[in-house]
Amino acid sequence: MVLSGCSGSSDTPIASFRHVDDVSDAADISADASISVVSNIHSGIVVWDLIANKRKYVWGHQGDGINLVTNIHIAFDNSYVVTSDRETFTLWNLTDGEPEGFWRIDEASIRDVAVANFASGILVGRSNGKVMFFEPKTGRRIEFLGHQEKVNSVDLSPNGFYALTGGNDYLAYLWDTRTGQVLHKFSHSSRVTKVALDDQGRYAFTADSKRDAKIWDLVTGKEVSNLQYLARQRIFTTAAFSADGKYLLTGSPAKRVNLWAVESGKELNEWHVSPRANSQPPTAVVYSVAFADQHEIVTESSSGLIEKWKIDTE
Template sequence: MLGLYGCTVPGTEPDNSWRLVEEGAYAADISPDGQLSVVSGINNGIHVWRYGEAQPLFQWSHQGEGNNLVASVHIGADSQYAVTSDREAFALWSLTSGEPVGFWRIDESTIRDIAVSNQGRGVLVGRSNGKVMYFEPVSGRRIEFLGHQERVNSVDITPNGNYALTGGNDYVAYLWSTQTGQVIHTFTHPSRVTLVALDDAGRYAFTADSQQKSQIWNVQTGEPVSQLQYIARQKIFTDAVFSEDGKYLLTGAPSRRVYVWDVQTGEQVAEWKVAPRENMTPPSAVVYAVGFIDPQHVLSVSSSGLAELWSNSSL
């Protein structure tokens, strides 16, 4: 894989691209196996796509006939359920039947990010007031994590739903138990934490801030593994996924960039540049979601409304 990715350059043409929504997207996620994408379109609601198919599997909507305002999307590690949210409400959906499981409104403060565990058992909701809610739709059990002092920006959950990783404007990311609310590890940053991600196999955590620290941690010990190596004064990331073998971290950015990093060294081993959103001046696009199709191919979905497939062009 290292040899495969070693000679890619910015601006490389994708192997293939598909338009998932017209007029661009607000949010997206790709399943861990790369086979499903859930995309919130600016004009036409939420679409669920299976990789390589010409028509969407399902079309969903929060607001009925009103404007789509869904800005957060997450697919569970087992690809069975997805959660979607706007600022005031979240919905849980079956990816098998396409049917909604439930719809819940949050009155206290706006929703910043969401995540769902396997079989839709647990939903994690990060909010602007610093509180994080863990909620089990079937039992109705609910626990609030009050560790953050300021707005929560990013959340992730382990496949079994037992642990949550959350990061916020208080310069801290916490790994904590959804059963007890107890903090397991504290990851500190010099600026606000903008993105967190967990390895589904339970090996690593990734936390990134608004300036220069983007760190991979050993999730068992809480010790640092590597810091992403880049020269730029700052790098902001919008999505992060670990490869199945644990060797690579795949990230998306608001700068149209998709990167692959070596987990153990933090060195960049690949970079691609997605297509800009149409009629944007200057040309721009935010990479909302990234995923591994297989060890040789990467999929991205961006605010342009396009899914793009990437590999080494010399193969």
Template sequence: MLHRRSFKTTLLLAFFSVLLSACSVPETEPEERWLHAEDGAYAADISPNGEYSVVSGVDNGINVWHNKDNKLLFHWQHQSEGNNLVLAIHISADNKFVVTSDREAFALWSIESGEPVGFWRIDESTIRDVAVTNNGTGILVGRSNGKVMYFEPETGRRLEFLGHQERINSVDISPNGEYALTGGNDYVAYLWSTRTGQIIHTFTHSSRISSVTLDDEGRFAFTADSKQGAKIWNAQTGAQMSNLQYIARQKIFTDAVFSADGKYLLTGSPSRNIYLWDVKNGEQVDEWKVAAKEGTRPATAVVYAVGFVDKKTILSESSSGLAEMWTIEHE
């Protein structure tokens, strides 16, 4: 039941497993570094144009940063002053709206005005991940009971997708709100219509789906499982284009985004690592390592968000509370 007023809770297990199995990435130094959450972060997202970062701080609510001049634009409280438990954040493709979520409620915000648009609470099961369309017209909510809800705040229209058999781990939505990509513990990711609920493509893996991403231009879909399957698909035909090439027995992805020109996929991990991949062949072409969260033993950090600023520059947000800017060396 829904009452009016993007989670990654699997990261802890993923974090420990990656520590044991991931290949080592050399220490790297960013071009610039800013503190966006003093005591560390629970979640973050970077706008598709790289202009904004929205960060859920451990002790200070949700902060909206303008990255060009590192200016704090807004400070939001998801529910009330005090404990902040926002674990999922997603910025719309048009860089205008943000959806934030804890386990029991989600909120829609305007980046342009800084004001809240709406707040909704869910009684049935817990929220796992969220996504929002352009203009904030549609919100996608993945839940622990395997159901995915597509909700339109202005009209109140709601559609429940019941294709999954187990809990949802990751969701994404097309900018126009017509298509949803969802993945869960049932080893399957589905691309489906938010108008009819009908499945368009089925992407099957050999273990639980941990991460899904839709290209904003509608060209590609990325689905990754908890073992060695990380695949890029043609979103139009459903055919596999490439499988990311790595030798580790297990590689977990915490965020993924396609470049505007469609050449590259940028991914984050729960063990400080950022990777740049060639979309056509799945080969790794660049890598970076974010700063560790202060006080962690062993020294590590979860990369919550990655994004392209331009063709030669990327940005990351991590559990250390730091935003870090990196240069792409690959030509």
């Protein structure tokens, strides 16, 4: 993938398909852009086959009734999905569509979740600052107590060995789920609102509520780049690294999707997803982004649409 530098913005996708009739409350796209899982308060949790463009499964997080799922994460190998509302989380098998576990958290509300390949581990970030790593097949559980305030975002390496967590204490930690040992501490000047790991184990992305959105080298723990933008503040709702490690794709709570160069932090492309119906002002939260191939990306947003966009190349 060779990009020609920042080539302006686009509001026109090359393809669009409605995944829920009204607004969606959460969504995740698999790393290979073949599967999407979307949550809606009335429709439940719908799994989409993006290659065939058809529904695969429809799930009820707590059986029938109102669906309050606000967190979804698909394992890197597309084997499992974890979903959560504020009090419970569920593990789903993507091969047969069946649930394999349902757990309740009474101590504090769930803020974010992640699942490793083969469901070897589930990561749960909570409002009391604690992060739980849980192995559903062995029952092993470890609690990470490094954060002093609310945890906002978590991510897990595909093998389940490494966790990245960020919170209101202005810190993000990379830590080993086998020992609880901190490997790197990433400091910010305000609360950390979004974290993401490169699935190939090269980089971490951590963004705060004010000025900084940084890419870090996971081997050295050193800063690689700080995303370059003119706005006084940027909030990020999702992030994904390209398979070759050269690019970072991000989404925002205000329609914006951006492509960045990892080494420099320079903005290369911008797109605006379709707004929610009847929203004033017209806007949408970008829940998930993924690279479809070297020339296209896909997005899921609160508009209930999955949209495909062209990457400008030369």
